[in-house]
Amino acid sequence: MSDPSSVILLLLMGIPLLFGSVFVFFSQTTLRRLFFLMLTIQSVGLLSLFLLGDHDFATPLVFFNEVITFSISTIPTILFILCLAGLWLLAWQHRLPLAFFPARVHAIFISVALSAGCLAFYSGQFMMRYIALEVVGLLVALTAIVSFANLIPFGVIFLILRLGDLSMLAAILILYQPARTLDINTMITQAALMPLNSQAWVLAGFLFAVIVKVALFPMGGWLQIARENKQFITIWISAILMPAMGYYLLYRIVPIIQYRAAFQIIIMALASALLLAIMLVSYLRVVPFTPFMVVNSVLSAMAILLAAYLAPGLLALYLLFILSGRIGLLYLERVQVSLPPLGSALLLLALHTAFLLAGRQQLPMPAIIAWMSMTVLASAWLFVMGQRDLTTKTLQEVFVQPEERMPLTLFTYKIAGWLYHQLEMGIFHDGLVKVRDGFIQAADWIYTNIEGGIENTWTKLGSGLIRISKSALRREEDVSNKANEGIHQALRTINKQEIQTAAKEIRWDLIWIPVVLIVILVYMMTG
Amino acid sequence: MNTYAYLLSGITLLPVLGVIILLLWKKATKTQAAFLGIISETCALIIPIILLSELRAGRSVVFSLPWIPNMGVSFSLELNWLSLVFLITEVLVTLAAMIYSLGDKDGEKRSHYYYALLLLFSLGMSGTTLADDVFLFYIFWELMLIASCILIISWGHGENRLRVALKYFIITHIGSLMVLVCLILLYVNFGTASLSALTLQAATLPVQTQVFMIIFFLIGFCIKMAIFPVHLWLPDAHTVAPMPVTIILAAAMLSMGTYGVLRFPVALFSLEAMQPFALWMMIAGLISEVYGALMALAEKDIKRIIAYSSVSQMGYILFGLGSLTHDGMVGSIMHVIYHAIVKALLFMVVGILLAAARERNIDKIGGLAKKMPVITVCAAIGILGISGMPPLGIFNSEWMIFAGGFDSGFPIVLTVITLLGSILTVIYSLRFFGKIFFGDTKPEKVDTNISKTLLISTVAVTVFLIIEGLTPGPLLAWSELGLVSILGGLP
Amino acid sequence: MEGNIAVILPIVILMGGALVIYVLTRALRLSNKIEALLAILVLAGALAALLNLVQPLNDLANINDLFYGSRQPGGILFFPNIVGVYIGVIACFICLFICAYSGEYLSRDPRFLLFYPMILLTIAGLLSMFFAADLFNLFLMAELTTITGSALIAFRFTKEEAVKAGFKYLVMSSLGTMTMMLGIYFIYRGTGRLYLTEIASMTNDFTRIGAACFLVGFSIKAGVVPLHTWVPDVYHHAPSAVSGLFAGITSKSMLFIMPMIALQLGMTAQELGLYLMVFASFNMLVGVIRMLTQQQLRRFLSYSSIAQTGYLMFTLGIGYYYQLPSAYAAGLYLLSIIAFMKCLAFLTAGNYEYRFGTGNINQLMGANRLVPLNAFAFSTALAGLSGIPLLAGFTGKWLIFTAALTAGDAFAIAGLVIFLVCTVIGSIGYLPMLVKQYQRSRANLKSLEKNQLTVTSTLWIGVPVVVLTLIVIVTGVFPTPWINLIENVVSLVAAV
Structure with missing residues (x-):
């Protein structure tokens, strides 16, 4: 606890929050200075962490009966340093006031995100990382709010990210069950002992979370929406920090993938399928994604493919490469420079071949084939894509004028169209709205039918009882009326006599009758 | 009996004193009556805190007076960790509701009766948590129902309040009677009404009797918890009741069902005996969760949206209880408390909205974020809280409930569905928040002149929610101790 | 006539009190309130006499000496029992309130003077039914309650409904007593006895038929479905005080007399319970x-x-x-x-x-x-x-x-x-x-x-x-x- 690296880490987490709360009180110029000060401190801290090397330590804080621990290691540090470098780039590039608009809120968002990033990269507990991911997810969604008039971007982003978070939570909790601890290393080790069924669930949960976090097709829609306001510096959170966290998560779950050969094959197949799908869809220009999105998707899918077989060290290297690629692309996009198509394709090919050569010992033959073919495909695709001007035609035009299509068979085109409509459109653009509407419709239906039905049953039960009660009342009244009708007249007469009798005076001359009766009674009783 | 025992009796007797004074003090203004009520409740809050030292020392505080000796009934109260958790939650919620009611328009007329009944309502709940005698338990259990029923009838909104109150009374009364049957069955079998004595012996009952009693107890308490399909009393009662009563109903009274499940079937019988019902409880919880959320999605009345969300949240609690695991049950107890805070907050927000916009239809309210920034922030925190965002409380309890679900030994897919079902909570809460605070401003005339009391209590609850969420430690410890106190050891 | 006079003292006080009150009020033209007070006095006396019976009833050794009447054939015989005393005490107690209440409640009725004697007679009849040890006496007292009851119900004789209700009660209740009469006939035919204690040791099919008849008779008086049709009319149209008396004690106490009789006539407890x-x-x-x-x-x-x-x-x-x-x-x-x-x-x-x-x-x-x-x-x-x-x-x-x-x-x-x-x-x-x-x-x-x-x-x-x-x-x-x-x-x- 007292050694330098732990102190530095805690400071790294604390200082941005401190700055974030101070930001409220300053004007625009001071704010910017403070912001850069914070960035500098963060960078220096991270670099010193990197230099001090690996270190595990525990804090006196407790979360659910478990001591909160941190583990500092090189790979997350490098990832985080890369992220920070991206932030530097973005911050330097835009000195315009626009970049900080509305300055305070965005600065605060970034400081919170920095703090949460530390938690996500260094925490020894899965739950802490989950919390950090949730917080960052919320920040991403918040940055998408442009005006008070429209909350839909926020809602969509929040929902998608939440879905990923929840699947991750499910995976964590399934892991928690045998491990009885939230410590990441123990949990991952324990996962080896779990039955296949549980392992599959865990893997599915984590993988889905990764796919969402790195904005991979078909769950990348949130990033597309978040990029609507890409002139803001907060794009850093959604475009760089969040995927970086996703990559790191992928890096951590590699052991689970590699526990079983079946998982490896499935993951490889899945990644290849995703890769092909995204290439096809973007090649046919049916996706309104920008090149940034598409390239990122392709690279991320390659990373997942690699994760199936590659050793963690090499994978980490590849992840660093993708992340820097992401940052570079984002920067280029913002400065509106496009890469030469041939150069970039060759670069991709070269890099991937290098990776293949480095990892050839670990990869089995099918993986090498898949890897190589995918690389070639991706490079070719990049080249072709670079040749095209993506901005000239809108989506509708492509569909409306089939003769201007690229020379491809109608069949492939249809597949791509189907993929696009079902997966991409189906899940995001209309789909999410549709799902939500569907829920609302279902809810409406249940509300009117089932809820109303139950309500009606109760009401009917009650009214049935009342009806029985009423009909019985009526019948009884009928009977009693009929019975009473007959004796009505007789009663009148009796009444009259009764009244007359009551009106009469006591006849004292008849007093002897009761007297005699009493005498007889007394006689009888005394025997 | 020592001083502590007499102090314990104060939790029930001081509110009674308050009620008597209020009933006699006919000229009390609303503020005076409210302060008297708040003072009584504060006493009921301070006493358990004083008794905490005794509990920490490992002793439970017992107060006992003979009452109907020939029926084996005594006026005995017992404070253990489980009752402490529920008691403090309930008293805090009542206090918050009473402070809130100062700024509320309800209860202007006959306010001494109003506050007397609120006190009785709270008394019924604190008595329920403390009672160590089945006869006494039932009396307090019914007191809570009757007091709330009278409150709804007398101060409720809308023409149909009598019908609503009747529905509320009847449906909950059916549950109470089912509980009563079980209580008397226990009493008949062992000849004593003392709950602690019964807890020791109940496991010796024949298996069929145990099964019968578990079913009846569960259904009875589920009615109080408003689990689908016996939740029908809840939306109407919540809508019609005056706002402070709604807050107490939603935040405190629902949790009494949870207390009942823990105190009776779980504590009386072994967990093995409960095992056959675990799956059904979890499925019922799941259905209730999804159903409540769907209803909240379909609903237009803003008060009813939050009311249906209670159905949904109670589903989580039942799911956790049904898992019959340490995590699940501790999570449920914590969820009760967090849900109480969040629900109190949301209803306070709704109350302010109703006062400001004079409109209940969610389609006719919009764009209030600019006009009411503070309330917007409070509502946002409440919404994030209920959808389970990490630093806020409900996340802490939710993940424990889900962990319990995974631990329960039932197919993983069940818990996964429950977990993914919570996305519905996000959808309806976002719809609620987005429609009300974003978009076009409507209605045009919004009375932004909100009473200070309302604002202060709402902000206070918000702050409390954040604090509670950031420091789950003590709460977790208490909940675990509560579970230990009924099960005798960690399962 | 022999035995302990304390046994019939409550009944005598009630019956005699009824007569005295009536005569006094009629003769001295006393007001309603005074008559109510007098009735309360009588009831208090009856209460005291009833409580006086508790001590002897606790003395189990000499319980058989506690009776009044003649054991000759055709004589009437009273055997007190503790349930009767208990219910009698409650009945008298309630009547105290009813009489006090009627002191104001009947102030608009000109015919109040019959009211209190009737109430007292009803209670006396009820008590006698509990104490009666022979069937004839029982029948007689049942008739007494029927007649006083219908008079009380039709008390507001200017109101048509009240009279109708009284008539309905009279008819139905008489039907009940007639069924009892039929039962008595069967029992007498089977055993030749009327004393319950004697019949209890020589039960046969005839007595069992008789028991069934008694069951029906008491059921009518208690208002058991489907013989309950008089109940709503009567309680609705009788003076409220009378309804309180009937609903509160007289009709319900029949359910306690019923088993006392039926069990002694050879009906088993299971059959009775089932019924x-x-x-x-x-x-x-x-x-x-x-x-x-x-x-x-x-x-x-x-x-x-x-x-x-x-x-x-x-x-x-x-x-x-x-x-x-x-x-x-x-x-x-x-x-x-x-x-x-x-x-x-x-x-x-x-x-x-x-x-x-x-x-x-x-x-x-x-x-x-x-x-x-x-x-x-x-x-x-x-x-x-x-x-x-x-x-x-x-x-x-x-x-x-x-x-x-x-x-x-x-x-x-x-x-x-x-x-x-x-x-x-x-x-x-x-x-x-x-x-x-x-x-x-x-x-x-x-x-x-x-x-x-x-x-x-x-x-x-x-x-x-x-x-x-x-x-x-x-x-x-x-x-x-x-x-x-x-x-x-x-x-x-x-x-x-």
Whole structure:
């Protein structure tokens, strides 16, 4: 606890929050200075962490009966340093006031995100990382709010990210069950002992979370929406920090993938399928994604493919490469420079071949084939894509004028169209709205039918009882009326006599009758 | 009996004193009556805190007076960790509701009766948590129902309040009677009404009797918890009741069902005996969760949206209880408390909205974020809280409930569905928040002149929610101790 | 004629008192209030005489010497028993309130002077039925209660409905006594005896037929479904005080005489229990379901009374069928608390009518503003009847549950389920009645204020209502002494 690296880490987490709360009180110029000060401190801290090397330590804080621990290691540090470098780039590039608009809120968002990033990269507990991911997810969604008039971007982003978070939570909790601890290393080790069924669930949960976090097709829609306001510096959170966290998560779950050969094959197949799908869809220009999105998707899918077989060290290297690629692309996009198509394709090919050569010992033959073919495909695709001007035609035009299509068979085109409509459109653009509407419709239906039905049953039960009660009342009244009708007249007469009798005076001359009766009674009783 | 025992009796007797004074003090203004009520409740809050030292020392505080000796009934109260958790939650919620009611328009007329009944309502709940005698338990259990029923009838909104109150009374009364049957069955079998004595012996009952009693107890308490399909009393009662009563109903009274499940079937019988019902409880919880959320999605009345969300949240609690695991049950107890805070907050927000916009239809309210920034922030925190965002409380309890679900030994897919079902909570809460605070401003005339009391209590609850969420430690410890106190050891 | 004169002293005091009151009032032209006071005096005397019997009844060694009458053929014979004394005490106690209440309530009736003697005679007849040890005497006293009862019911003879109700009661109740007569014929034919103690040792099929006839006869007088049709009319149209007396004690106590007779005539406890339990479910269901739609307070109360008869029968049925003394004790307790609550309910409902001239709940909305105490007392009674905790009814409910669950077999549980359903439906009926008095309705309040027949209530009505309310509440909170008392009574019965 007292050694330098732990102190530095805690400071790294604390200082941005401190700055974030101070930001409220300053004007625009001071704010910017403070912001850069914070960035500098963060960078220096991270670099010193990197230099001090690996270190595990525990804090006196407790979360659910478990001591909160941190583990500092090189790979997350490098990832985080890369992220920070991206932030530097973005911050330097835009000195315009626009970049900080509305300055305070965005600065605060970034400081919170920095703090949460530390938690996500260094925490020894899965739950802490989950919390950090949730917080960052919320920040991403918040940055998408442009005006008070429209909350839909926020809602969509929040929902998608939440879905990923929840699947991750499910995976964590399934892991928690045998491990009885939230410590990441123990949990991952324990996962080896779990039955296949549980392992599959865990893997599915984590993988889905990764796919969402790195904005991979078909769950990348949130990033597309978040990029609507890409002139803001907060794009850093959604475009760089969040995927970086996703990559790191992928890096951590590699052991689970590699526990079983079946998982490896499935993951490889899945990644290849995703890769092909995204290439096809973007090649046919049916996706309104920008090149940034598409390239990122392709690279991320390659990373997942690699994760199936590659050793963690090499994978980490590849992840660093993708992340820097992401940052570079984002920067280029913002400065509106496009890469030469041939150069970039060759670069991709070269890099991937290098990776293949480095990892050839670990990869089995099918993986090498898949890897190589995918690389070639991706490079070719990049080249072709670079040749095209993506901005000239809108989506509708492509569909409306089939003769201007690229020379491809109608069949492939249809597949791509189907993929696009079902997966991409189906899940995001209309789909999410549709799902939500569907829920609302279902809810409406249940509300009117089932809820109303139950309500009606109760009401009917009650009214049935009342009806029985009423009909019985009526019948009884009928009977009693009929019975009473007959004796009505007789009663009148009796009444009259009764009244007359009551009106009469006591006849004292008849007093002897009761007297005699009493005498007889007394006689009888005394025997 | 020592001083502590007499102090314990104060939790029930001081509110009674308050009620008597209020009933006699006919000229009390609303503020005076409210302060008297708040003072009584504060006493009921301070006493358990004083008794905490005794509990920490490992002793439970017992107060006992003979009452109907020939029926084996005594006026005995017992404070253990489980009752402490529920008691403090309930008293805090009542206090918050009473402070809130100062700024509320309800209860202007006959306010001494109003506050007397609120006190009785709270008394019924604190008595329920403390009672160590089945006869006494039932009396307090019914007191809570009757007091709330009278409150709804007398101060409720809308023409149909009598019908609503009747529905509320009847449906909950059916549950109470089912509980009563079980209580008397226990009493008949062992000849004593003392709950602690019964807890020791109940496991010796024949298996069929145990099964019968578990079913009846569960259904009875589920009615109080408003689990689908016996939740029908809840939306109407919540809508019609005056706002402070709604807050107490939603935040405190629902949790009494949870207390009942823990105190009776779980504590009386072994967990093995409960095992056959675990799956059904979890499925019922799941259905209730999804159903409540769907209803909240379909609903237009803003008060009813939050009311249906209670159905949904109670589903989580039942799911956790049904898992019959340490995590699940501790999570449920914590969820009760967090849900109480969040629900109190949301209803306070709704109350302010109703006062400001004079409109209940969610389609006719919009764009209030600019006009009411503070309330917007409070509502946002409440919404994030209920959808389970990490630093806020409900996340802490939710993940424990889900962990319990995974631990329960039932197919993983069940818990996964429950977990993914919570996305519905996000959808309806976002719809609620987005429609009300974003978009076009409507209605045009919004009375932004909100009473200070309302604002202060709402902000206070918000702050409390954040604090509670950031420091789950003590709460977790208490909940675990509560579970230990009924099960005798960690399962 | 021989034996202990103390045995018939209460009966003699009541009968003689009735005569004396009538003559005195008639002769001296005393006012209604004075006559009420006189009746109270007589009742107090009878109470003292009844309590005087408790000591000898506890003396089990000499219990056989405690009788009065002649053992010759054709002579009449009285054997007191502790249940009779207990019920008699409650009846007299309630009549104290009823008489006091009538001191004000009957102030608009010119024919008040017959009222109190009739009440006293009814109680005397009831008591004699309990004490009667020979069938002839029993029949005679049953007739006496029938006749005085119908006279009381038709007391407001200017009202057509009242007379009709009286006539209905007369016809039906006479039918009951005639059935009893038929039973007596069979018994006499089979055994040639009329003394119950003698018949008990020589039962045969004839006596069993006779027992069945007695069962039917008492069922009519107790208002057992389907022989209950007189109940709503009578309780609705009789003076409210009379309804309170009938609903509270006279008709329900028939359920306690019935087993005393039937068991001695050779009917087994199981058969009797079965009869009671089966018809109890009809009573409960019919009572609560018919209760739902009633607007008239007293008609509502009369259906609730039918349901309560069912609860009582159910408890007693369990007691006999399963031989559970605790269930019998529960029955006695139930009888006593129902007596007080029902009497309170009818007195307060009567007070509404006396005050506003209407007993329709819809016209009485907001009445609590004008008569807060009465409204409170009425709601206490209704809440008690519906079994809300801390009032007397809840302890009764608890005891019924206990009895049924102690018995524990499927039959009892089935009965309990019906009882539960009825409790729930019953609360649907009680709650609106309870609430509507407090509902604010300005128009209604104005018309009520305008139509008030009297503006102030005197202590004559206030004292009985307040005392009864206190009894209902205090018994609910501290039932211990009462349950002790009943347990003593039951242990004594078991010992005999």
